[in-house]
Amino acid sequence: MKNLNNELEVKMITLKGRYFLSTLILFILWCSGGYQTIMAEATQIKEEKLYYALEINEVLCGYSEINTSPLVKAGKEMTLLEQKTFALLSALGSEFNTEIKLTYHIDPGTGKFTYHDSNITQGPAKLDSAIYIEGDTARFTTTMSDKETSVTLPPDVILENTLFFPHLKKDFVDGKLEKKSYDIYEVRENEVQKTTYTRVGTEELELAGKIYNAIVLDKLNHKTGLKLKWWLDIDNGYLLKAAYANRISYRSDASVVKKIKIANLDENISTKANVSIADFQGISYMKVKATIEPTGLWVTPESLNVPGQRFTGTVKDNLIEGVFEIEHKRYDGSEAPAFPPDFSKDESLKKYLEAEEMVESSDSVLIPKAQEITEGSKDSWEATRRLSKWVAENISYTIPGGSTARKTYDIKAGECGAHSLLLAAFCRAVGIPARVVWGCMYAPNFGGCFGQHAWNEIYMGKAGWIPVDATAAETDYVDSGHIRIGAFESLTTALNAKEMEVLDYRVGSMKVGKVEESLSEKYKAYVGNYTDTANNNVLKVFVQDGNLTVDIPGKIVLALNDPDEAGLWYSKITNQLYFIFNKNDAGEVAEMELHQIIPLPKKSGPEKVDESVPAEFRPYPGKYFLAALQAEFTVQYKDGSLAVDDPLAKQTIKLQLPDEKGRWVDEFNKNAIFFDLDDEGNVKSMNIDSVSRFRR
Incomplete structure (x- = not known):
């Protein structure tokens, strides 16, 4: 830690x-x-x-x-x-x-x-x-x-x-x-x-x-x-x-x-773009000139023209050269099928309702979980949104992932393919047709790029196939930075993008590159450069497309939501990343804290209960897995409090007793830990609140 x-x-x-x-x-x-x-x-x-x-x-x-x-x-x-x-x-x-x-x-x-x-x-x-x-x-x-x-x-x-x-x-x-x-x-x-x-x-x-x-x-x-x-x-x-x-x-x-x-492999799965867009989830229109040579399915110009996406250009022996225009309209749930639905008479949907190798929708664990999540849904769209939200909030992002829907559910972690397989399995388990599709999406990493990506399409009767992206926390839509190549069919799937040039785009209704004067004034107190004196890293805070934005050099540009009641500025990408701006005695912003919440699902508890451990500490000891680094942390009771065996630091780190918010701060007063419990009071995961501080 x-x-x-x-x-x-x-x-x-x-x-x-x-x-x-x-x-x-x-x-x-x-x-x-x-x-x-x-x-x-x-x-x-x-x-x-x-x-x-x-x-x-x-x-x-x-x-x-x-x-x-x-x-x-x-x-x-x-x-x-x-x-x-x-x-x-x-x-x-x-x-x-x-x-x-x-x-x-x-x-x-x-x-x-x-x-x-x-x-x-x-x-x-x-x-x-x-x-x-x-x-x-x-x-x-x-x-x-x-x-x-x-x-x-x-x-x-x-x-x-x-x-x-x-x-x-x-x-x-x-x-x-x-x-x-x-x-x-x-x-x-x-x-x-x-x-x-x-x-x-x-x-x-x-x-x-x-x-x-x-x-x-x-x-x-x-x-x-x-x-x-x-x-x-x-x-x-x-x-x-x-x-x-x-x-x-x-x-x-x-x-x-x-x-x-x-x-x-970063350059194999992402291709540099010519624009930097922090609020990528707000992209409502995008026009992209692309050269792509995908593998995994045989592509035709016709297959690239789907609802929300228009392609003009050529495809020769799977080499795509042309222009994509993407403008996905959000589905509002109109005329959604009843829940549970009955598509048994539609032969064209049969394959999207059945279990397959990596989509174990007939699994004895996944079926009751999907039923639990969707119980009481008024229609199939509400059920879909619930399932998508559950995947977005409970499956952390890590490479490599779980490889199948069930394994992803078990380890509670995976990349976009893993998220999409699990959501497809959940939907099919309750009778909603679902499939995994792939292509690429615009992401704010590395100054802006298109990354190889997978998401879902869910069948909503008269409305047809509706795209959703649980990995990107777009639980009931996809932004218009998504370029669809096709449905996932083969283990040879790869994007192989050669060149991606953004010709035009909109974020919401705002014109490209324009910032309203009132917005600039609203965020003026926070704009500037912030430095981590320990490592000399400089983060730039500025306004882009109507949002306060943070540029983490060489990694990602983040658009922030306005602060909540506690003064926390959450990233629009995920609720596991937020910022706090601290003021000095003169009321001026002097410091910025970057908080990254790192969830570690609990793998197991002690083999037997240690009666010498006080009752209030007994729920916490056990093994917790950090999938991103393939590291297993062990929590134990020691000297009147909890301690964590950290395999990265190769030491045991003592925790101070929890504060009124249930946060256990480490002995260095740097990072904090809090635990998520289920309805029965059992620990589901340990969350590390990793903090970096930057002086303005």
Whole structure:
């Protein structure tokens, strides 16, 4: 707690879900393979160990180790391929490791795998899956679902592994083809998808001290728009190098393991804009010139024109170039469906009412919780607003997130994808059609940017699909800084924005860049520069678009609500961030306090009640989890009060007895703690009020 101010940053509201990041890495290293007959080199595979390096934004941040060896399965000789991938990553102030383990059992006679499993771990999120090939059927199981699914495979299907692809050697090296399309069974999507390979040329590569002759191919997936460039060894069809956007993987040696560093993904999930808008939630109109090359679904100009959004421009092989005009009108609940609704006769809504892998709307915990939140709602719109408000207020923002609706509910934390999955599950659990959509939204971080983002659309009968954004605390609307690419369909989802230029915008009804003279006078006493003397950080306070605004350099520009009765100026983004302006004896503003409320959900209490602890202290001891930093704090009773074992400061910090407001100030008189209780008096979370002070 003593060092918590230095550890935490204001997080951007943007899309960077566990499943999005892990698949970005996975698809760099994921190489199609298998065919009807494998080449002689593959049939004679012996024990071998190969290494690949992973670079993101020109930073060597990870590696893969691939082992191949003979395997006997049910009396049949097979090839065993095992791959371990490790990467060091950070995004928006959070650091997290990614580990991927893959296994293949490959039939050397056909080149097709008969078994495959994958284990992905990123922070608190874990994803396991397994595939069994039986004849023309693929059986798929995953930890995200308790149901096994089956896919019928066409006779010429490609069954991938991550090392060699003899079909490409056969067709492009031996057959000298320029272009060919294949039906590939995408193991993470559990779906056969059409992919086209195009010859680029040949190239000599020097990798890990060896010279290779490579054929270079472009790969385009016609379902997801995913584009990769591969370099394959002409001699045997082995992978030498793969590139996707600003990420590359290439053949290396064992020394790569000790060379990796943390790669920052901020520029991968956000794109700098040309304007700074603090009150982004008030954006009522925006016109944006954009160049975007998304993956995750196949985009057309028609699919980009939806209620509240107009696109003019071109889309070629998923490259979007044009102008978006966004003007979302707020829905007032008119003619909302009754609650609970009955959409059982509408087949077009069936998929948005059913449970799916990451939206566990049939879960035995989520259903009663959704029913509890919505009990007594007068119609489906009131029920939706209640559910959205609950998600906004009870799920903190952190990267990486919970990966599914249920896991997000359990850890009470996640990024925008996690928030959206949970809200979709809640709505479906009470019979309201809901879906997750994605694209980007304007955010006031880094001087203004567009961040990859996900939100929800809820079906309201005659009114159609209504967008809401619980992550951004826009619980019954979305601001017009949201650009919609489409509904979430694939784990390969990524925005890949190249350029974003704001041509015009409005905040409420106010013209761009204009500030009414009366507003300037209203906030005049607070405007100026405020300095943190300890770290020499300077925060600028000014008026923008009718709001008192604080610029935290290099991080975010915050629009503030007017002060409440207690004199607290809450940020419009979240009620977990507020400012206090203190005056000197002359009545002039001399100091500004920045308060960040950091919620830590209670994971568990003591294994047994300690009878020596006074009754008034017994509700509080236990373990509390700070998801943003993957840190577990322990509260204990000590020397007549509470104490906190802080893993960041690596010390135990004593708390003073609570004041009349129930706040426990630490022994350094710097930060304070307060606890949230449920209706039965049980502690739900510990909240740290982290304070930074700035002199004017």
